[in-house]
Amino acid sequence: MRALPELPSLARVLWRGDGDLLSLVPAKAYRQPMCTLGQTRRSIVMVSDPVLVRRIMTEDMDRYPKSDLMQEALRPLVGDSIFVSGGATWDRQRRMINPAFSHMKLSLAFGPMRDAVQDALPALDRSAAAGEQLSLDLLTSHLTADAITRTVFSTPLESRTAHAVFESFLTFERSVAQVRLLPMIFGKAWADTPQRPEVLAACVRIRELLGELVDAHATRNTEDIAASMREARDSAGTPFSREELIDQIGVMFLAGHETTASALTWILYLISMAPAVRDRLLAEIGRVAGDDPISFEHVREMSYVRNVFRETLRLYPPITFMPRVALETARIGGRTVKRGALIMISPWVMHRHMKLWKEPDAFDPDRFSPERESDLPEWGYIPFGQGPRICVGQAFAHTEAVLMLAELLRRYDFAPLAPGAVRPVARLTTRPEAQILCRITRRREAPRA
Numbered sequence: 413m414r415a416l417p418e419l420p421s422l423a424r425v426l427w428r429g430d431g432d433l434l435s436l437v438p439a440k441a442y443r444q445p446m447c448t449l450g451q452t453r454r455s456i457v458m459v460s461d462p463v464l465v466r467r468i469m470t471e472d473m474d475r476y477p478k479s480d481l482m483q484e485a486l487r488p489l490v491g492d493s494i495f496v497s498g499g500a501t502w503d504r505q506r507r508m509i510n511p512a513f514s515h516m517k518l519s520l521a522f523g524p525m526r527d528a529v530q531d532a533l534p535a536l537d538r539s540a541a542a543g544e545q546l547s548l549d550l551l552t553s554h555l556t557a558d559a560i561t562r563t564v565f566s567t568p569l570e571s572r573t574a575h576a577v578f579e580s581f582l583t584f585e586r587s588v589a590q591v592r593l594l595p596m597i598f599g600k601a602w603a604d605t606p607q608r609p610e611v612l613a614a615c616v617r618i619r620e621l622l623g624e625l626v627d628a629h630a631t632r633n634t635e636d637i638a639a640s641m642r643e644a645r646d647s648a649g650t651p652f653s654r655e656e657l658i659d660q661i662g663v664m665f666l667a668g669h670e671t672t673a674s675a676l677t678w679i680l681y682l683i684s685m686a687p688a689v690r691d692r693l694l695a696e697i698g699r700v701a702g703d704d705p706i707s708f709e710h711v712r713e714m715s716y717v718r719n720v721f722r723e724t725l726r727l728y729p730p731i732t733f734m735p736r737v738a739l740e741t742a743r744i745g746g747r748t749v750k751r752g753a754l755i756m757i758s759p760w761v762m763h764r765h766m767k768l769w770k771e772p773d774a775f776d777p778d779r780f781s782p783e784r785e786s787d788l789p790e791w792g793y794i795p796f797g798q799g800p801r802i803c804v805g806q807a808f809a810h811t812e813a814v815l816m817l818a819e820l821l822r823r824y825d826f827a828p829l830a831p832g833a834v835r836p837v838a839r840l841t842t843r844p845e846a847q848i849l850c851r852i853t854r855r856r857e858a859p860r861a
């Protein structure tokens with residue numbers, strides 16, 4: 413675990429200038445229920461006590477809305493949509509969006525998810541045969557972006573517009589996180605922080621392209637996430653406007669593709685260093701699905717694959733921080749927290765907290781086995797957030813990750829070229845600092861249980 417005392421960590425972040433919020437976390441954060449982060453202009457308080465975090469994210473959620481910095485960073489892209497909105501606006505949006513993620517809709521989304529991974533296999537076979545290096549990050553990003561365009565719009569990523577959205581998202585993601593640290597350290601609460609021109613340009617481009625996809629979709633009769641959103645009505649019977657649809661669908665791209673891609677990258681990386689885990693995975697996949705195409709029911713039966721996914725989300729939660737802002741001066745855990753303070757809730761820190769976990773840094777998927785589940789810290793495991801704003805795509809992500817992992821693993825062995833050099837950083841999601849390059853080889857036969 414990389415962590416330094418408070419002042420060196422702040423200095424390092426400024427010196428490196430790479431926008432990595434994880435470097436800001438001091439060593440004491442992994443031992444204490446609450447701590448401050450450095451000498452910043454507005455106070456930044458990290459809260460890691462599960463009971464306090466639970467209260468902030470549930471009954472007190474209206475007193476601690478999403479942070480102003482995050483809202484400002486995302487607004488040019490997704491407006492005042494579900495990921496950033498609050499109060500009655502959020503409540504209306506959440507009610508309208510929930511049905512798109514029902515169990516029934518998820519079973520419909522399964523086919524397009526499977527098509528995304530099946531269509532990727534021929535190119536992967538060619539890479540394996542040629543012994544080429546490939547980037548795990550790009551592979552997983554491409555797969556999950558394809559799954560999102562197919563499940564949202566019934567359009568594969570190969571289509572020109574969908575691919576242009578993907579490319580523009582990459583530009584947005586690379587540049588947006590880098591500008592947020594300085595205002596966070598030196599800025600006042602609710603200050604106006606201008607975005608860099610290239611970020612704004614990427615947002616305009618993405619919204620134009622999403623608009624084209626939304627308009628083309630309106631002329632077709634499909635059963636997908638965009639269709640559910642189009643059919644949704646609020647309590648007054650009003651549908652989302654075209655702009656609102658672009659906002660909400662933008663969120664699905666933003667929240668729904670890089671997150672799962674981050675998780676898949678870390679799983680493949682962790683498994684490459686844990687041959688015993690890999691063998692158990694292969695045995696379960698072989699026992700449940702044999703050589704058949706993996707079905708929705710198979711995914712539900714793959715409990716060990718799911719535990720490996722959960723343990724990876726513990727060690728490498730894709731959403732590293734869930735920042736909130738204190739609307740009023742308040743007492744939290746016996747301390748006074750000033751109006752405008754940033755409240756940092758970090759799944760990363762909570763999931764590696766020494767007071768909550770035995771051997772917090774060890775990769776141990778059996779923590780999630782039924783026999784040991786009662787040892788899990790209550791409210792201490794929150795990769796999808798919690799309370800009313802818990803991730804709407806949680807079941808979608810579980811299904812997608814288990815399916816993709818099972819399909820990829822039973823076919824290929826992934827060997828990163830320099831596993832010892834991998835360093836995690838927090839950008840929009842928890843990512844490796846440099847891409848993880850690997851070689852893949854075709855697997856002959858999966859071990860059977």
Ligand code: HEM
Binds near residue numbers: 494
């Ligand atoms: C492994 C994959 C994923 C992880 C770890 C993840 C994590 C999270 C977390 C932590 C939050 C809450 C953020 C907060 O409270 O500040 C969230 C919210 C959200 N996620 Fe996910 N997510 C994943 C996949 C997805 C997918 C696949 C979708 C949609 C297709 C999605 C859509 C959303 C939306 C719309 C919200 C906002 C919900 C609200 O505020 O009401 N996520 N996600």
